[in-house]
Amino acid sequence: MLKYDVLIVGGGVAGLRAALAAKQAGVQVALLSKTHPLRSHSATSSDGLNAAFGKDDSWQQHAQDTVRAGAGLCDHAAVEEMCRTASDDIIQLDHIGVPFNRNTEGKLDRWALGGHTSPRTAFSADMTGHAVLNTLYEQCIREEIPSHEEWLATSLVVEDGICRGVLALELGTGKLDAFSASAVVLATGGAGRVYTPSTASQSCCGDGMSLAYRAGLGLRDMEMVQYHPLGFCERAAFASEGALGEGAVLCNPDGQPILQADDPPLRDALCRSLASAEDGATLDFRSIGKERIGARFLYLERAANDMAGISLDSAPLPVMPRMHRVLGGIQTDTNGATAVSGLFAAGECASPGVHGANALAGNALTASVVFGRRAGSAAAAHVSSIDPRTIADSALQDTRRTLEVIFSRPTAGDTVVTIQRALANTMAEHVGLVRDEARLQEAARCVADLQTRYTQVGLRHHGKMYNHELLTFYELGALLDVAGAIVTAAQERQESRGVHHRSDFPATNDAEWQHHSLVTCGPDGPSLATSPVVNAGQSA
Amino acid sequence: METTFKVYRFDPENGSKPDFATYQVDLPDSATVMDGLRHIRDEQDPSLAFRASCERGSCGDCALRINKKGRLGCSLKIAKTVKNGVVTVEPIRNIPVLKDLVYDLEDFLWKKIKAVQPWITPREPEPEGEYVVAEEQLAEVRKAMSCVMCGLCDEGCAVIKIDKDFVGPAALTKAYRAVFDPRDGQHDERLTLVSEPGGVWDCTHCFEANGHCPLGLEPTDRLFEVRDEAIRQGIRSGTRNPKVQRHYDSFLNSVKRSGWLDEGRLAIESEGLTNIAGLAKLLPTVIRAIPKGKAPLPYFHHKRPGAEAIRRIIDKAQRSEV
Numbered sequence: 001m002l003k004y005d006v007l008i009v010g011g012g013v014a015g016l017r018a019a020l021a022a023k024q025a026g027v028q029v030a031l032l033s034k035t036h037p038l039r040s041h042s043a044t045s046s047d048g049l050n051a052a053f054g055k056d057d058s059w060q061q062h063a064q065d066t067v068r069a070g071a072g073l074c075d076h077a078a079v080e081e082m083c084r085t086a087s088d089d090i091i092q093l094d095h096i097g098v099p100f101n102r103n104t105e106g107k108l109d110r111w112a113l114g115g116h117t118s119p120r121t122a123f124s125a126d127m128t129g130h131a132v133l134n135t136l137y138e139q140c141i142r143e144e145i146p147s148h149e150e151w152l153a154t155s156l157v158v159e160d161g162i163c164r165g166v167l168a169l170e171l172g173t174g175k176l177d178a179f180s181a182s183a184v185v186l187a188t189g190g191a192g193r194v195y196t197p198s199t200a201s202q203s204c205c206g207d208g209m210s211l212a213y214r215a216g217l218g219l220r221d222m223e224m225v226q227y228h229p230l231g232f233c234e235r236a237a238f239a240s241e242g243a244l245g246e247g248a249v250l251c252n253p254d255g256q257p258i259l260q261a262d263d264p265p266l267r268d269a270l271c272r273s274l275a276s277a278e279d280g281a282t283l284d285f286r287s288i289g290k291e292r293i294g295a296r297f298l299y300l301e302r303a304a305n306d307m308a309g310i311s312l313d314s315a316p317l318p319v320m321p322r323m324h325r326v327l328g329g330i331q332t333d334t335n336g337a338t339a340v341s342g343l344f345a346a347g348e349c350a351s352p353g354v355h356g357a358n359a360l361a362g363n364a365l366t367a368s369v370v371f372g373r374r375a376g377s378a379a380a381a382h383v384s385s386i387d388p389r390t391i392a393d394s395a396l397q398d399t400r401r402t403l404e405v406i407f408s409r410p411t412a413g414d415t416v417v418t419i420q421r422a423l424a425n426t427m428a429e430h431v432g433l434v435r436d437e438a439r440l441q442e443a444a445r446c447v448a449d450l451q452t453r454y455t456q457v458g459l460r461h462h463g464k465m466y467n468h469e470l471l472t473f474y475e476l477g478a479l480l481d482v483a484g485a486i487v488t489a490a491q492e493r494q495e496s497r498g499v500h501h502r503s504d505f506p507a508t509n510d511a512e513w514q515h516h517s518l519v520t521c522g523p524d525g526p527s528l529a530t531s532p533v534v535n536a537g538q539s540a
Numbered sequence: 541m542e543t544t545f546k547v548y549r550f551d552p553e554n555g556s557k558p559d560f561a562t563y564q565v566d567l568p569d570s571a572t573v574m575d576g577l578r579h580i581r582d583e584q585d586p587s588l589a590f591r592a593s594c595e596r597g598s599c600g601d602c603a604l605r606i607n608k609k610g611r612l613g614c615s616l617k618i619a620k621t622v623k624n625g626v627v628t629v630e631p632i633r634n635i636p637v638l639k640d641l642v643y644d645l646e647d648f649l650w651k652k653i654k655a656v657q658p659w660i661t662p663r664e665p666e667p668e669g670e671y672v673v674a675e676e677q678l679a680e681v682r683k684a685m686s687c688v689m690c691g692l693c694d695e696g697c698a699v700i701k702i703d704k705d706f707v708g709p710a711a712l713t714k715a716y717r718a719v720f721d722p723r724d725g726q727h728d729e730r731l732t733l734v735s736e737p738g739g740v741w742d743c744t745h746c747f748e749a750n751g752h753c754p755l756g757l758e759p760t761d762r763l764f765e766v767r768d769e770a771i772r773q774g775i776r777s778g779t780r781n782p783k784v785q786r787h788y789d790s791f792l793n794s795v796k797r798s799g800w801l802d803e804g805r806l807a808i809e810s811e812g813l814t815n816i817a818g819l820a821k822l823l824p825t826v827i828r829a830i831p832k833g834k835a836p837l838p839y840f841h842h843k844r845p846g847a848e849a850i851r852r853i854i855d856k857a858q859r860s861e862v
Contacts, residue, residue, distance in 0.1 A: 035593055036645075036650075038599070039591075039593040039599045039600070039601040040593075043598045043599045043688075044596060091668075094670040094671060095660075095671070095723065096659070096660050097659070097660030097718075097723060097724070099681045099685055099721070100670070101675065102674065105672070106673050107670060130688075134685060138658050139659055141653070141659065172638060201593045201599070234570055235572070235595045235614070238596075298682070298686045299597075299686070302597065302755060302756075303615070306597060306615040306616070415586075417582040417586075459586075461586040463551065463587055464553060465551070465553055466589035466638070467587075468586070
């Protein structure tokens with residue numbers, strides 16, 4: 001039984017940033033994460049961080065671009081907060097050691113990415129997420145922030161509408177324990193593994209979204225699922241969109257450029273056009289030259305070689321769109337606060353409202369840094385308003401009983417792996433880049449069916465130490481919650497907007513649909529409500 | 541492609557001894573070793589434990605010993621490593637195994653990363669905007685920082701195998717990142733820290749780390765550069781680690797005197813002529829070396845041809861250093 005002022009669940013960029021902010025506010029803070037922080041999915045983020053610098057750009061222009069991409073579903077207060085303060089966050093990251101690329105004047109170099117009217121993406125080769133993650137980790141070890149690694153949070157403890165901490169399972173030993181805290185920040189990352197194939201790491205199972213959902217909170221804009229245009233190989237690999245900003249050419253199989261120069265389109269349009277191109281596409285780096293490739297594509301140069309057997313300076317890389325991330329998440333305000341007192345969320349699991357119906361390249365990592373900081377500070381400020389309470393040991397009884405039930409179920413036939421695979425295939429097939437009512441109905445039926453199978457599935461392995469089947473059991477539960485929310489919201493939104501494209505409703509319908517979807521956990525499954533977009537009238 | 545996977549198994553829960561289990565796997569030619577392990581766990585044996593995260597060579601979680609070589613399982617195709625139809629998978633070496641292919645990195649890597657205090661303290665005066673720095677100054681820092689902390693260089697390190705206190709090439713590559721970052725304000729303090737016992741001077745120049753790094757980051761060379769920088773800054777470990785200073789002096793004096801290295805004298809002078817316990821520790825090595833012809837008796841170290849020229853080169857180098 002451990003007790004902290006603030007507990008951060010998740011050790012990626014948002015979680016580490018939140019932990020540092022809370023520590024600097026003078027409270028006792030600890031991390032709890034499913035993997036070691038440096039194994040987090042943030043390490044794969046490759047585009048960079050967005051902020052307006054210099055006299056030719058302004059944060060207002062960045063905000064306008066963000067809102068335009070978001071197709072009418074951005075909350076302007078959140079967008080403005082991010083765009084106004086992101087430059088300070090980036091400068092601070094520079095001061096603590098993120099090795100951002102420099103221009104000839106020795107100042108931050110910037111990429112021009114699709115949908116941005118100015119080059120405003122600061123980058124550290126094509127490994128910005130990795131560099132930010134490592135830099136924040138260095139500062140966390142300097143601050144001696146306690147870190148509980150390979151612990152899975154299995155449920156939130158909420159009493160009378162106040163979050164008191166989490167219950168968690170230690171993966172290495174199978175031990176259950178309660179972590180009491182006056183404030184909890186969920187920074188558990190995304191839910192990309194609800195699809196296959198996807199660019200997501202093994203850990204991206206929507207854990208935090210599901211914890212919040214089961215605690216009665218709403219998941220917002222979950223139908224907005226973004227694909228990445230530059231996936232390669234058969235697994236999670238993808239090239240940074242910085243490649244296009246750097247001059248790599250996207251070509252059809254005849255070697256003809258697909259894009260007009262200087263005007264890279266938004267990801268959703270690009271993905272749909274690539275997906276409909278039967279013979280696929282290639283990304284050609286040959287005009288960039290070996291030296292520049294080596295300096296700016298540290299990851300891709302190696303990965304293309306290791307995973308695709310291609311040397312970027314001598315042959316084009318075959319690419320294809322691949323499911324990238326769920327843009328929606330736990331509804332929060334601009335401080336990361338949720339409707340449950342003492343519960344905050346930031347990073348990919350959260351929806352503060354900056355992405356709307358489509359995210360600009362680089363805005364996701366930027367949001368993780370800005371809102372991670374804000375959530376950490378707000379959680380620390382919340383501590384003094386709370387009379388701390390220790391979670392009673394009896395709170396673990398329910399989880400212990402659940403485990404007993406799971407382990408006592410018969411193990412013939414279904415396994416958690418077959419259910420998870422069926423779920424991810426269903427989502428890819430029926431809730432992909434282009435959707436329609438018939439497919440979404442089929443998806444809803446499949447997800448409900450898999451949910452039923454899930455309530456009966458047993459585990460073949462009963463060991464306590466590193467029982468991956470037990471971990472998958474919990475992750476699958478979260479993925480089913482997320483899938484249910486995505487399908488419900490996608491079915492209800494009978495229009496096309498941003499990344500949500502319906503062939504049966506190809507037009508955008510502002511009169512009826514310019515509002516957020518909000519899915520909550522009802523007695524009979526996912527239940528959909530809507531919530532207004534803040535300052536929607538100003539959207540471009 | 542049909543492949544036989546021989547996989548290291550160890551489960552402390554059932555009290556059995558470590559052993560290899562064999563699995564038949566039939567996967568497409570594009571499959572990686574990680575795909576093979578996942579297939580085994582999902583389809584054949586759910587008790588198999590291993591770590592894996594990003595599946596794209598970004599996170600370092602799946603470092604394993606595959607067909608006797610340290611590799612990242614997600615970035616290695618079965619077709620590239622298979623030998624006579626067999627892929628053997630083990631945990632990396634010189635590290636406590638927790639279960640099957642899951643090992644304990646805490647003392648092996650994470651504590652050593654912390655020990656070099658790799659965080660940046662902004663150099664004064666801290667500018668209002670970003671630090672104005674030449675790209676050339678940051679390019680190598682960025683490359684060193686692209687290290688995914690897989691631990692494979694430490695696994696290959698010849699020193700860690702016998703001396704767990706050596707912080708090792710991974711932590712010293714991390715130190716390089718801080719030492720050569722022009723924005724850091726604790727340059728000399730860190731150099732002093734990594735010059736202590738267990739730091740840069742404990743490397744024996746075997747270059748194994750370079751060969752084991754799956755990213756080609758050349759950890760050995762980076763360690764040498766940190767050491768060179770410590771020398772340039774006048775930070776010698778003499779006061780803190782007299783043995784290293786004696787080793788350094790003996791090495792240099794030997795080459796100046798005879799044009800090459802007097803290994804017998806180096807061993808004795810490094811321990812210290814009055815250090816009886818240290819000298820006694822050398823005896824078993826000498827006894828083992830004699831029958832293998834590695835310590836010819838009677839021992840006589842002669843001057844090599846051109847020794848005078850070598851001495852002049854050293855003198856010139858020393859004058860230019862001053």
